[in-house]
Amino acid sequence: MNPVLNADKIQTSNLRVTSFSALQTPQEIIEELPATTEQSAVVDRGRAEIRAVMDGVDNRLLVIVGPCSIHDPEAGLDYARRLAAVAQQHSSELLIVLRAYFEKPRTTVGWKGLINDPRLDGSHDVAAGLRTARRFLLDVADLGLPVATEFLEPISPQYMADLVSWGAIGARTTESQIHRQLASGLSMPIGFKNGTDGGLQVALDACTAASAAQTFLGIDEAGRAAMVSTAGNADTHLILRGGNAGPNYDAANVVRAAELLAEAGLNPRLIVDASHANSGKSHHRQAEVALDVAAQLEGAGHSASAIAGIMLESFLVAGAQKLDIADQAADDAGLVYGQSVTDACMDWDMTVSTLAQLALSSVQRARVSR
Numbered sequence: 001m002n003p004v005l006n007a008d009k010i011q012t013s014n015l016r017v018t019s020f021s022a023l024q025t026p027q028e029i030i031e032e033l034p035a036t037t038e039q040s041a042v043v044d045r046g047r048a049e050i051r052a053v054m055d056g057v058d059n060r061l062l063v064i065v066g067p068c069s070i071h072d073p074e075a076g077l078d079y080a081r082r083l084a085a086v087a088q089q090h091s092s093e094l095l096i097v098l099r100a101y102f103e104k105p106r107t108t109v110g111w112k113g114l115i116n117d118p119r120l121d122g123s124h125d126v127a128a129g130l131r132t133a134r135r136f137l138l139d140v141a142d143l144g145l146p147v148a149t150e151f152l153e154p155i156s157p158q159y160m161a162d163l164v165s166w167g168a169i170g171a172r173t174t175e176s177q178i179h180r181q182l183a184s185g186l187s188m189p190i191g192f193k194n195g196t197d198g199g200l201q202v203a204l205d206a207c208t209a210a211s212a213a214q215t216f217l218g219i220d221e222a223g224r225a226a227m228v229s230t231a232g233n234a235d236t237h238l239i240l241r242g243g244n245a246g247p248n249y250d251a252a253n254v255v256r257a258a259e260l261l262a263e264a265g266l267n268p269r270l271i272v273d274a275s276h277a278n279s280g281k282s283h284h285r286q287a288e289v290a291l292d293v294a295a296q297l298e299g300a301g302h303s304a305s306a307i308a309g310i311m312l313e314s315f316l317v318a319g320a321q322k323l324d325i326a327d328q329a330a331d332d333a334g335l336v337y338g339q340s341v342t343d344a345c346m347d348w349d350m351t352v353s354t355l356a357q358l359a360l361s362s363v364q365r366a367r368v369s370r
């Protein structure tokens with residue numbers, strides 16, 4: 001090497017990167033925590049049933065329900081066990097899927113979920129987070145319950161997507177080419193939220209882009225940087241979550257969205273998110289939105305046939321608590337067991353009564369549409 005050139009070398013990359021920490025590969029973590037045939041069958045059956053509901057072949061109502069985020073796997077599993085019993089009880093009317101979100105998109109900054117920071121204290125032990133999330137998914141599969149999650153990081157799906165039956169792309173990333181490409185290769189049905197401004201077109205465009213074959217940069221199971229080529233995902237749909245201008249769960253908005261989807265040649269059946277901008281993030285409002293959706297189902301208008309599913313944010317204890325990373329680091333957090341550390345959730349009793357009402361309305365819809 002020419003010593004003069006070497007002395008003149010100016011570093012121009014990674015100037016703002018403070019460290020790189022290599023992670024185990026997806027293959028290594030999956031080998032450490034493999035899925036049994038029975039667990040994979042739960043995932044596979046969940047995907048097939050969700051597909052059938054989204055396509056209108058199965059007339060049950062899909063209900064994606066669970067905490068805004070999983071921050072304490074023990075409380076999450078406690079919730080999942082209770083939900084598995086209720087899912088069984090309503091299995092003729094509702095297809096209940098556990099909402100198990102490990103990656104949180106933030107408006108600005110904040111805790112980014114169990115994978116990013118499993119100890120909730122800013123230590124960012126991602127290696128432990130990936131394992132904890134995978135272990136949680138295996139435990140839930142043992143309960144026979146399919147799982148829904150949001151895919152946010154483009155690399156993490158290789159570590160856990162084999163255990164997920166339904167995926168969401170969030171309002172903040174629906175317009176992102178990276179997430180649309182990712183969705184085109186994911187093995188399960190994917191819902192795209194409308195934009196945070198309430199705009200539907202970004203989600204419609206996302207469904208179109210994700211249904212196409214795509215080639216992009218990613219990683220393979222061995223953790224190598226790879227050129228990824230996908231076949232396209234035929235199972236994409238819209239999730240109405242409201243927007244800056246207000247909610248969009250009402251019948252008029254649902255019918256309008258279904259019409260736009262049909263005009264674009266996309267699945268006109270959609271999911272209503274009872275939370276986020278549809279509830280103004282109030283867990284009390286969320287229950288009201290769910291009751292409105294139940295009434296739409298019973299009303300047998302155009303919106304009844306367009307609504308394939310509903311999403312509810314629910315945990316053991318109502319509301320949300322503030323997560324203080326510094327307190328958590330000082331081991332002084334005193335978090336309430338079973339209460340959300342992100343968005344406010346309805347509590348368990350409210351969840352049980354809401355699910356019972358949705359089950360009745362689902363039966364009524366099936367009766368009227370016969």
Ligand SMILES: O=C[C@H](O)[C@H](O)COP(=O)(O)O
Pocket residue numbers: 068104105106107108109110276342343
């Ligand atoms: O569902 C969770 C939140 O609504 C979303 O991640 C944004 O949260 P934030 O606005 O508190 O950052």
Ligand SMILES: C=C(OP(=O)(O)O)C(=O)O
Pocket residue numbers: 068101105150169170171172193241276
């Ligand atoms: C972040 C979420 O929703 P949205 O993308 O609609 O804000 C969520 O469902 O956790």
